[in-house]
Amino acid sequence: MTKPNVSLQSVQAVDVHTHPFMPNREPFSQADFVRILSLAVIPNQIPNDLVLHKHQPFPGANMWVEILTRRLAAYLGCEPSLEAVVAHRNERAADFQAYTRALFQDAQVTGLVADFGYPQPPIDKQMFADLCGARIWEIYRIEPVMVRLRKECHSFGEFCERYRADLQQALKRPEVVGLKSIIAYRSGLEIMAKDEAAAGELWEDFRQNERAEAKALRDYCLHIAMEECTRADKVMHIHTGVGDGEVVLPKASPSFLIAMLRDKKYADTKVHLVHGGYPWIEEAAFIVSILPNVYMDISLQNPFSGHGVKRALAQIFEFAPFDKVMYGSDAFTVPEMNWLGVQLFKECFEDVLNSWVERDYMDSEKARYIGEMVLYRNFERVYHKHL
Numbered sequence: 001m002t003k004p005n006v007s008l009q010s011v012q013a014v015d016v017h018t019h020p021f022m023p024n025r026e027p028f029s030q031a032d033f034v035r036i037l038s039l040a041v042i043p044n045q046i047p048n049d050l051v052l053h054k055h056q057p058f059p060g061a062n063m064w065v066e067i068l069t070r071r072l073a074a075y076l077g078c079e080p081s082l083e084a085v086v087a088h089r090n091e092r093a094a095d096f097q098a099y100t101r102a103l104f105q106d107a108q109v110t111g112l113v114a115d116f117g118y119p120q121p122p123i124d125k126q127m128f129a130d131l132c133g134a135r136i137w138e139i140y141r142i143e144p145v146m147v148r149l150r151k152e153c154h155s156f157g158e159f160c161e162r163y164r165a166d167l168q169q170a171l172k173r174p175e176v177v178g179l180k181s182i183i184a185y186r187s188g189l190e191i192m193a194k195d196e197a198a199a200g201e202l203w204e205d206f207r208q209n210e211r212a213e214a215k216a217l218r219d220y221c222l223h224i225a226m227e228e229c230t231r232a233d234k235v236m237h238i239h240t241g242v243g244d245g246e247v248v249l250p251k252a253s254p255s256f257l258i259a260m261l262r263d264k265k266y267a268d269t270k271v272h273l274v275h276g277g278y279p280w281i282e283e284a285a286f287i288v289s290i291l292p293n294v295y296m297d298i299s300l301q302n303p304f305s306g307h308g309v310k311r312a313l314a315q316i317f318e319f320a321p322f323d324k325v326m327y328g329s330d331a332f333t334v335p336e337m338n339w340l341g342v343q344l345f346k347e348c349f350e351d352v353l354n355s356w357v358e359r360d361y362m363d364s365e366k367a368r369y370i371g372e373m374v375l376y377r378n379f380e381r382v383y384h385k386h387l
């Protein structure tokens, strides 16, 4: 038998969940660089008089930071230490656009579905498109709309009307491929049936405080977003699983969504489970296997779980059909996140695919095709976009 050698190196990638970023104004220190790579809300306290042992990891560095440092050192042609990588990065990123475009080209990222809801205030779309040189589609977040209208509206009735109209307007724009909710950061994913009266009772709470739990009201707003995505034949993105430190972790598993997703009313609604519910990836994989219009991506777990990416991919495909999973990074501060996302994914998925070929579960051609499906073909089909 010939040794399996599935390679995804020449395959383009569409990153279906990412955020825009801007050039850093000042060169990075090592501490800045580690901080910007972290999902932590409260940054690590790094003492000014820090003295590190030669082999000691930088405070707060985890596996993904170590992997990035070594891969970036190879790319930049320098010694694989954080110090050298940051120094070379600062030099090359002085022309930030050229640096960013080169990273995107190296990773063959040809398209991005960007969530401009983070960071706030939003980054200019044209500026970001020029920066990375890839095609950009937009996902429109519902929570900033709710927050804005809560100040402008005098009654709950007016709020509902204007909220729906705002979503409809956004969905008419051709570059907007869907809506997104981060309800997992506010009241959790256990969505109750649509109840306008219960939502209205929480209107005052929400008016007073944009971060109020206001669960029935948030559930109600999510239902409206689901309805409008259905009508527009666009995709509803729902954040699932871990995220930054503010997530309502006990209610962030995608399993909580199952009642809403199974509702007949939403049988035709395309739902995209952002982050594939990590760490509840097997639940997400099961959900996408039983519901024809529900999909998942691998963003955040890839690349931020580091060596865990390989395990996660092997686990997801225990249940998930191959046409239900899409590539993503959740890059949110620097282009290196988009870049390593692709590199690490390809490296890990090649390992997984080759192990399947080795066991004669499939041949190399099919294995490679599955790689292409995750990297861009599933996106093209689900989003009706062609590259």
Ligand SMILES: [Zn+2]
Residues within 6 Å of the ligand: 017, 018, 019, 115, 330
């Ligand atoms: Zn994100």
